[in-house]
Amino acid sequence: MDSRFRFGVLTLAGVLLLTVPGSLRAQEQASLPAGVTPAMVVQGKKVFSGKGLCVACHGDAGKGGLAPSLRDSTWIHSRGTYEDIMAQIRRGVPAESSATKLVMPPLGGAKLSESEVGAVAAYVWSLRLESGQ
Numbered sequence: 390m391d392s393r394f395r396f397g398v399l400t401l402a403g404v405l406l407l408t409v410p411g412s413l414r415a416q417e418q419a420s421l422p423a424g425v426t427p428a429m430v431v432q433g434k435k436v437f438s439g440k441g442l443c444v445a446c447h448g449d450a451g452k453g454g455l456a457p458s459l460r461d462s463t464w465i466h467s468r469g470t471y472e473d474i475m476a477q478i479r480r481g482v483p484a485e486s487s488a489t490k491l492v493m494p495p496l497g498g499a500k501l502s503e504s505e506v507g508a509v510a511a512y513v514w515s516l517r518l519e520s521g522q
């Protein structure tokens with residue numbers, strides 16, 4: 390392939406990636422983990438900022454605050470799979486394994502049903518799509 394042509398194709402791909410809106414795209418919905426639906430992500434967002442209390446420590450849209458960002462590609466406590474995130478929420482983070490020495494109580498200290506845990510984990514998982522990492 391001619392290198393100028395290749396450059397053109399790459400630039401076009403880059404422009405397309407940058408211009409597609411940041412919310413869940415059809416292609417991204419297709420890449421959600423098995424068993425996760427877009428509706429769960431929407432419900433999870435409500436849990437995150439509402440009864441889940443997550444927003445109090447992890448900040449608006451998981452951007453970080455007292456507790457680390459949930460949007461970056463760095464996972465401190467797991468590989469960041471959907472199952473890992475669910476397990477993390479159930480278990481919380483005790484002081485002895487916390488990087489910041491701050492504690493996350495199990496379920497963030499909130500009363501969450503299993504389906505709410507699944508939904509808020511789906512939302513946290515989806516933040517990587519929004520942040521493009």
Ligand code: HEC
Binds near residue numbers: 456474477494
């Ligand atoms: C009281 C504050 C607090 C609340 C509320 C809280 N967290 Fe956390 N969370 C933390 C702390 C502290 C850590 C670990 C920080 C460290 O290791 O330095 C953490 C870690 C995590 C991690 C692992 C991050 C990683 O990089 O591995 C996930 C996922 C997470 N929290 C999700 C949630 C969700 C979802 C909720 C709401 C249900 C929630 N948290 C509520 C304080 C909180």
